[in-house]
Amino acid sequence: DMAVRHYTLDFTLSTPVDSASVVPGLVSIFHEQELTETIHDTNGHGYLATFIGKNGRLVILRVHSHGLVTIDLQCHEDDNIAQLDNVSDQELPALVRGAKVDRYWPTADGRLMEYDIDEVVYEEDSAYQNIKILHSRQYGNILVLDGDVNLAESDLAYTQAITGNGRENYTGKEVLILGGGDGGILAELVKQKPKMVTMVEISFYRLCSVIDGCKMHMRRTCGNTLDNLKGDCYQILIEDCVPLLKKYVQEGRTFDYVINDLTAIPISTAPEEDSTWEFLRLILDLSIRVLHPKGKYFTQGNSVNLKEALSLYEEQLGKLSCPVDFRKEVVCVPSYLEQWVFYTAWKK
Amino acid sequence: DMAVRHYTLDFTLSTPVDSASVVPGLVSIFHEQELTETIHDTNGHGYLATFIGKNGRLVILRVHSHGLVTIDLQCHEDDNIAQLDNVSDQELPALVRGAKVDRYWPTADGRLMEYDIDEVVYEEDSAYQNIKILHSRQYGNILVLDGDVNLAESDLAYTQAITGNGRENYTGKEVLILGGGDGGILAELVKQKPKMVTMVEISFYRLCSVIDGCKMHMRRTCGNTLDNLKGDCYQILIEDCVPLLKKYVQEGRTFDYVINDLTAIPISTAPEEDSTWEFLRLILDLSIRVLHPKGKYFTQGNSVNLKEALSLYEEQLGKLSCPVDFRKEVVCVPSYLEQWVFYTAWKK
Numbered sequence: 001d002m003a004v005r006h007y008t009l010d011f012t013l014s015t016p017v018d019s020a021s022v023v024p025g026l027v028s029i030f031h032e033q034e035l036t037e038t039i040h041d042t043n044g045h046g047y048l049a050t051f052i053g054k055n056g057r058l059v060i061l062r063v064h065s066h067g068l069v070t071i072d073l074q075c076h077e078d079d080n081i082a083q084l085d086n087v088s089d090q091e092l093p094a095l096v097r098g099a100k101v102d103r104y105w106p107t108a109d110g111r112l113m114e115y116d117i118d119e120v121v122y123e124e125d126s127a128y129q130n131i132k133i134l135h136s137r138q139y140g141n142i143l144v145l146d147g148d149v150n151l152a153e154s155d156l157a158y159t160q161a162i163t164g165n166g167r168e169n170y171t172g173k174e175v176l177i178l179g180g181g182d183g184g185i186l187a188e189l190v191k192q193k194p195k196m197v198t199m200v201e202i203s204f205y206r207l208c209s210v211i212d213g214c215k216m217h218m219r220r221t222c223g224n225t226l227d228n229l230k231g232d233c234y235q236i237l238i239e240d241c242v243p244l245l246k247k248y249v250q251e252g253r254t255f256d257y258v259i260n261d262l263t264a265i266p267i268s269t270a271p272e273e274d275s276t277w278e279f280l281r282l283i284l285d286l287s288i289r290v291l292h293p294k295g296k297y298f299t300q301g302n303s304v305n306l307k308e309a310l311s312l313y314e315e316q317l318g319k320l321s322c323p324v325d326f327r328k329e330v331v332c333v334p335s336y337l338e339q340w341v342f343y344t345a346w347k348k
Numbered sequence: 349d350m351a352v353r354h355y356t357l358d359f360t361l362s363t364p365v366d367s368a369s370v371v372p373g374l375v376s377i378f379h380e381q382e383l384t385e386t387i388h389d390t391n392g393h394g395y396l397a398t399f400i401g402k403n404g405r406l407v408i409l410r411v412h413s414h415g416l417v418t419i420d421l422q423c424h425e426d427d428n429i430a431q432l433d434n435v436s437d438q439e440l441p442a443l444v445r446g447a448k449v450d451r452y453w454p455t456a457d458g459r460l461m462e463y464d465i466d467e468v469v470y471e472e473d474s475a476y477q478n479i480k481i482l483h484s485r486q487y488g489n490i491l492v493l494d495g496d497v498n499l500a501e502s503d504l505a506y507t508q509a510i511t512g513n514g515r516e517n518y519t520g521k522e523v524l525i526l527g528g529g530d531g532g533i534l535a536e537l538v539k540q541k542p543k544m545v546t547m548v549e550i551s552f553y554r555l556c557s558v559i560d561g562c563k564m565h566m567r568r569t570c571g572n573t574l575d576n577l578k579g580d581c582y583q584i585l586i587e588d589c590v591p592l593l594k595k596y597v598q599e600g601r602t603f604d605y606v607i608n609d610l611t612a613i614p615i616s617t618a619p620e621e622d623s624t625w626e627f628l629r630l631i632l633d634l635s636i637r638v639l640h641p642k643g644k645y646f647t648q649g650n651s652v653n654l655k656e657a658l659s660l661y662e663e664q665l666g667k668l669s670c671p672v673d674f675r676k677e678v679v680c681v682p683s684y685l686e687q688w689v690f691y692t693a694w695k696k
Contacts, residue, residue, distance in 0.1 A: 002360070002412070002414045002415070002416050003416075004412065004416065004418060006356070006418075008354070008443060008445060010445050010446050012350070012446055036389075038386065038388065038398075040386065040398065040400055041384075041400070042400060042404060043400075043402070045403065045404030046404065048400070048406065050386075050388065050398055050408075052388055052389070052390060052391075052396070054391070055393065056390060056393030056394065056412070058396065058408075058410070060398075060406075060408065062406070062422075064350070064352065064404070064446070066350045067350070068350050068351075068352065068445070068446035070352060070354075070422075070445050070446065072420070074410075074418075092443075092452050092454065092460055093454050093458050093459060093460040095356060095440075095443075095460070097356060097358050097416070097418050098358050098360055098412075098416035098418065103459075104440050106440065106441050109464065110441050111441060111451075111462040111463070111464065112440055112441040112443070112460065112461075112462040113460075113461055113462065113685070114459040114460040114461065115459070116457065116459065116653055137653050138651075138652050138653055138686060138687045139687070154680075154687070157680070303486075304486050305464060305485050305486055332502075332505070332680055332682040334680040334687060337461070337685050338486060339486045339487070339502070339682065
């Protein structure tokens, strides 16, 4: 592998100190490792030295004037540089940089998370997005769309949350799923013998390659529901949901449940200008219009920490042509590594 | 704050390339930022240059001979160095180094995880361990013992798992809790009107300061159960559980449920020598001996990824003086950021 391991070892000196008193001890450790030293002029911003050793080993030692000591060690993945462990109180797991399989997938609220990914099982660039299915040791296969963790085989909690967490009875009901290309919602609903589930994979957001990838590699999620576009009580339409929703509105057709699984709430906080927000409002408005007066609309929100985006979404809910009430629920979806908000809305 | 922000920006050149063709473009960006360059001799291990700028800014540019380009940027937390964003495909969230409140708490299986911690609400060094309660924006307060995330206020799933996930009826039952100083198990069980819950906080593993910290800062977990050491249907004993268990064995006393909440399975894989394993076997053996013939023993295991440690634990279960059967369950505890194994054992 071509990867580089990057260790960070930091500690804070209990008293702000002249670097002269801490540096020699550390430097002597690096010299033992046969590292060649360069001392840099920092214009009065503390002590900085770089050390270069065999096999491309690199050490950066900084003593900041306020007492923070940072040590960086870079070495090739199979090089053992662990002898330096004992210089620091606090060593984080090494960053693995440039590996064939990327382990780092930040949360929606921008935090660094290391997954136990060991294989890329599917990858395709569609016209609109990058589709990956990655294998995690603990979560099973994970669908990643444009770098966002979308759903893992472990994530029944997501499907349960976006179908009402067991409080609904789908038997004999008419259900419309917008998106849902991983097949998770469809697979759970058909167990309850609904009258008809219509799932619409809009080509703009998720091309058929999501369905193709998931029916091969996410079978714990979709079961056999994606193997055929028609079943006893369901149909999968591969088309843009906007014209379809408009047609349903014109026909006066209604559904007991509309489940919007298209996309999370945009993080952008300019709902008046942003085209993603505009799309969201359009879908939301049409969805509520095809909802039976006693029906329910389910959708995901976003990370519970993105309070501004969530409030903006709730503002949109207050501005619909057909007034709605809503409630929200915070749910732990295993592979997300952050708490996720789900919404239920219904006509007033 | 004294913290340093450390950005990593990596990309792989599609063809292995002479650094001469990629370096000038990058270097010119750094020169625009008024950074002073030092080029290092790497003994044939690719190109390496360090750049030093104002306010202690440091940039390290490496072009590895196999085509991996790594860029490191270090700056003070309030310094804006984001103009360099566009040099890379893939930028991870910055590592924040030397911050007053540490955000990085690795998983049991050694992966780097960034929490949304914004405050240390309690910290104490007992004779045996370091006790911290940290505030997370999404998980509420989190109890951290010796650097391991122990339980957060969001983690009812832990308490439910270690009490049988709703499959047990505790009404009128005799229950023994070993450990459990955060009060979570106690608070849930007393709702079911057991005959008597005896909770033993062993001083070796968790001193009273755990109880003190939790009764102040983890009230969503413990309710008011820790305010008094005695209630209608419970008592909290502050003592070493080993002599107590031995006394119970001698008296022939039994419990319908024994819940061992002392510690996760040791990660060390030398169960014959390691004193933690020895302690674990002793507690396990005594616990089963005080278990009613139809009783159940609940305990946590460890990360589902630590397969070797889990197998060793299961081996120990097979070697008890009183033979047991067991089952395990994998549970998502929100603040753990990894899937966790729980065990149930009962007498054959």
